[in-house]
Amino acid sequence: MLFARSPRTPGLxxxxxxxxxxxxxxxxxxxxxxxTGAKPKIRTVTAFLNLDRAQYKEQIAEALQMLRRAKTxxxxxxxxxxxIRIATQPFPEYTKGLTPQQTITFFKDLDGLAEKENFAPGxxxxxxxxDDPESQADLLADIITNTKHIRGSIxxxxxxxxxxxxxxAAARAIxxxxxxxEHSQGNFNLGAIAVVPPLSPFFTAAYHTGFGHQFAIGLExxxxxxxxxxxxxxxxxxxxKLITMLSGAALEIERHANRIDQETGWAYVGIDxxxxxxxxVSIGVAIENLIQQPFGSAGTLTAAGTITAxxxxxxxxxxxxxxxxxxxxxxxxxxxxxSQGRVSLDGLLSFSAVCGTGLDTVPLPGxxxxxxxxxxxxxxxxxxxxxxxxxxxxxxxVKGKGPGDVTEFKDPFLVNAVIQPYEPGxx
Numbered sequence: 013m014l015f016a017r018s019p020r021t022p023g024l025x026x027x028x029x030x031x032x033x034x035x036x037x038x039x040x041x042x043x044x045x046x047x048t049g050a051k052p053k054i055r056t057v058t059a060f061l062n063l064d065r066a067q068y069k070e071q072i073a074e075a076l077q078m079l080r081r082a083k084t085x086x087x088x089x090x091x092x093x094x095x096i097r098i099a100t101q102p103f104p105e106y107t108k109g110l111t112p113q114q115t116i117t118f119f120k121d122l123d124g125l126a127e128k129e130n131f132a133p134g135x136x137x138x139x140x141x142x143d144d145p146e147s148q149a150d151l152l153a154d155i156i157t158n159t160k161h162i163r164g165s166i167x168x169x170x171x172x173x174x175x176x177x178x179x180x181a182a183a184r185a186i187x188x189x190x191x192x193x194e195h196s197q198g199n200f201n202l203g204a205i206a207v208v209p210p211l212s213p214f215f216t217a218a219y220h221t222g223f224g225h226q227f228a229i230g231l232e233x234x235x236x237x238x239x240x241x242x243x244x245x246x247x248x249x250x251x252x253k254l255i256t257m258l259s260g261a262a263l264e265i266e267r268h269a270n271r272i273d274q275e276t277g278w279a280y281v282g283i284d285x286x287x288x289x290x291x292x293v294s295i296g297v298a299i300e301n302l303i304q305q306p307f308g309s310a311g312t313l314t315a316a317g318t319i320t321a322x323x324x325x326x327x328x329x330x331x332x333x334x335x336x337x338x339x340x341x342x343x344x345x346x347x348x349x350x351s352q353g354r355v356s357l358d359g360l361l362s363f364s365a366v367c368g369t370g371l372d373t374v375p376l377p378g379x380x381x382x383x384x385x386x387x388x389x390x391x392x393x394x395x396x397x398x399x400x401x402x403x404x405x406x407x408x409x410v411k412g413k414g415p416g417d418v419t420e421f422k423d424p425f426l427v428n429a430v431i432q433p434y435e436p437g438x439x
Contacts, residue, residue: 049236049239049257050235050236050238050239050240050257051090051091051235051236051261052091052231052232052233052235052236052258052261052287053091053092053093053094053231053232053233053235053290053293054086054091054092054093054094054229054230054231054232054265055094055095055214055230055231055232055288055290056093056094056095056096056097056132056213056214056215056229056230057079057082057083057086057093057095057096057097057213057227057228057229058096058097058098058099058134058213058214058218058227058228058229058230059075059078059079059096059097059098059099059226059227059278060099060100060210060211060218060219060220060224060225060226060227060228060281061075061098061099061100061224061225062100062101062220062222062223062224062225063100063101063106063224064106065106065107065118068122069125072098072125072129072131075098075278076096076098076129076131077276078227078272078276078278079096079097079098079131079227080096081272081275081276082096082227082269082272082276083096085268085271085272086265086268089264089268091265094232094290095131095132096130096131096132097131097132097133097134097213097215097218098131098132098133098134099133099134099135099136099213099215099218099219099220100133100134100135100136100219100220100224101136101219101220101221101224102135102136102137102138102140102219102221103119103135103136103138103152103155103164104138104144104148112151112154115151115155116154116155116158119135119155119158119159119162120158120159122135122159122162123159123160123161123162126161126162127160127161132161132163132215133161133162133163134162134163134164134215134216134218134219135152135155135162135163135164136164136165136218136219136220137164137165137166137167137205137219138151138152138164138165138166138167138181139166139167139175139177139178139181140167140219140221142170142172142175146177146180146181149166149178149181149182149184149185150181150184150185150188152164152166152185152202153184153185153188153189153192153198153202156189156193156198156201156202157188157189157192157193157198161201162201163201163202163203163215163216163218164201164202164203164216165202165203165204165205165208165216165217165219165404166178166181166182166185166202166203166204166205167205167206167208168182168204168205168206168389168392168393168405169206169207169392169393169394169396169397170206170207171207173397174390174393174394174397175393176390178204179204179386179389179390179393180382180386182202182204182385182389182405183382183383183385183386183389184382185202186199186202186204186385186407186409187381187382187385187409189202190378190409190410190411191411195410195419195420195421195422196378196408196409196410196411197408197421197422197423199406199407199408199409200373200406200408200421200423200425200426201215201216202216202406203215203216203217203404203405203406204389204392204404204405204406204407205217205402205403205404206370206392206393206395206396206397206402206403206404206405207396207397207400207401207402207403208333208402208403208404209402210222211226211228211281211282211331211332212228212230212284212331212332212333212402213228213229213230213283213284213331213332214230214284214286214288214332214333214337216404216406217332217333217402217404225277225278225279226278226279226280226281227269227272227278227279227280227281228280228281228282228283228284228331228332229265229269229282229283229284230283230284230286230288230332231261231262231265231283231284231285231286231287231288232287232288232289232290232293233258233261233285233287233288234287234288234289234290234293234294234295234297234298234343235293235298236254236257236258236261236287237254237258237287237295237298237299237319238294238295238297238298238301239257240253240254240257240258240298241253241254241298241299241301241302241315242301243301244301244302247302247314247318250302250318251318251321251322252322254318254319254322255322255325255326258285258287258322258323258326259326259327259328262283262285262326262328263327263328265283266280266283266328266329269283280329281329281331282328282329282330282331282332283328283329283330283331284330284331284332284333284334285323285326285328285330285334286323286332286333286334286335286336286337286368287319287323287336287337288337288339288342289337289339289342289343289346290342290343290425291342291343291344291425291427292344294343294344294345294346295336295337295338295343295345295346296338296343296344296345296346296348296349297345298319299312299315299316299319300345302315302318303315306349306352306354307345307346307349307354307355308349308354308355308356308359309354312359312363313362313363313365313366316336316338316363316366316367316369317366317367319336319367320334320335320336320366320367320368323335323336332402333368333402334368335367335368335369335401335402336363336367336368336369337368337369337372338360338363338369338372339372339373339406340355340360340372340373340374340375340429341373341374341375341408341419341421341426341427341428341429342372342373342425342426342427343427344427347427347428347429348429350374350375350429350430350432351429351430353432356432357371357374357388357434360374361391361392361395364392364395364403365395365399368401368402368403369403370392370396370403370404370405371388371392371404371405371406371407372404372405372406373406373408373426374405374406374407374408375408375409375410375419375429375431375432376407376408376409376410376431376434377409377410377413377414377415377431377433377434378409378410378411378412378413378414379414380409380434384434384436385407385409387436388405388407389405389407392404392405408421410431413431414431415431415432415433416430416431417430417431418430418431419431
């Protein structure tokens with residue numbers, strides 16, 4: 013009753029109540045703000061470099077200066093940057109005149125530089141053009157066999173349609189890496205890419221065809237999708253919540269990317285909003301939050317389409333896939349559902365019809381044949397051409413392993429899983 017008879021009491025009380033209300037409103041707004049909820053990680057800042065074999069060390073040093081500056085800027089704003097990467101034009105363009113052994117020696121040196129300087133190197137695709145020789149794919153397999161960090165790809169479909177020669181060459185390269193690398197792990201560094209344009213920041217598809225001196229950003233944001241879909245009451249509200257949450261981070265990241273562009277002279281070309289997962293940061297969990305069923309059940313296709321539609325609507329400069337990534341062995345929940353037999357190759361291809369996934373880090377029995385690999389890659393290429401969308405395949409047959417065996421990959425980005433039977437269907 014201290015202020016009961018004071019003429020100033022109503023003003024003080026009103027001020028107190030108004031202040032309390034403002035504080036509560038601010039707290040509520042802060043909790044709902046996209047910048048204070050789940051925050052994506054930056055999976056990669058990728059520089060695109062037009063490599064000159066004669067001066068590649070100087071070029072890489074310059075690219076690393078930009079990449080490390082970018083890493084510092086993003087981390088100062090609270091974004092963890094997982095990797096910095098350098099991707100080149102297609103490697104046959106800058107290894108002309110070298111023998112196969114000289115080419116392998118060159119890439120061994122590049123691989124050693126990558127380990128020393130802590131960046132991930134991508135050397136672009138073999139057989140980018142329809143008339144490129146299949147020997148380029150064979151050479152790529154030899155390069156990957158003899159290096160640790162280098163990634164590359166083989167084009168199996170383009171704007172001109174399915175590349176049947178590329179498919180055959182990719183199938184043979186996959187089988188070769190199965191036989192020639194420890195635990196058959198070399199295929200983690202090889203991608204078969206279909207209708208994938210230049211300037212994607214994600215490996216193994218990253219490459220460019222111009223003058224370079226550009227950079228792009230790829231996100232690791234499965235955690236944002238998981239939070240957006242948690243306790244969702246319907247598809248539309250879940251999609252809108254994801255747009256709101258991811259837009260806030262994407263716009264902020266792009267603002268800093270434009271600053272890097274201005275400060276360094278490296279041209280920012282866009283961001284790939286595909287919500288890449290990593291182990292327990294799981295897109296499988298995110299989808300299960302929405303459909304309330306195990307991944308692979310009815311509703312999974314709808315969830316895949318919902319995520320892709322949300323990503324496509326975000327108003328930033330987009331490059332790369334900008335869809336949904338479902339890498340079986342990079343996601344703990346996906347690996348679990350694969351091991352349970354809830355996910356199949358056909359299921360993954362059906363999801364690819366509404367998102368940008370393909371067949372990523374899929375374990376296969378070691379006795380799968382080149383002809384069977386050819387058929388799987390043909391399905392990926394045909395789907396990409398039919399819907400004019402970027403798809404890729406990283407198929408991981410494991411030498412000496414069969415259905416029911418567990419993979420034994422030793423890589424910080426991979427989860428081991430049970431190998432399922434390959435069922436090619438009736439003939």
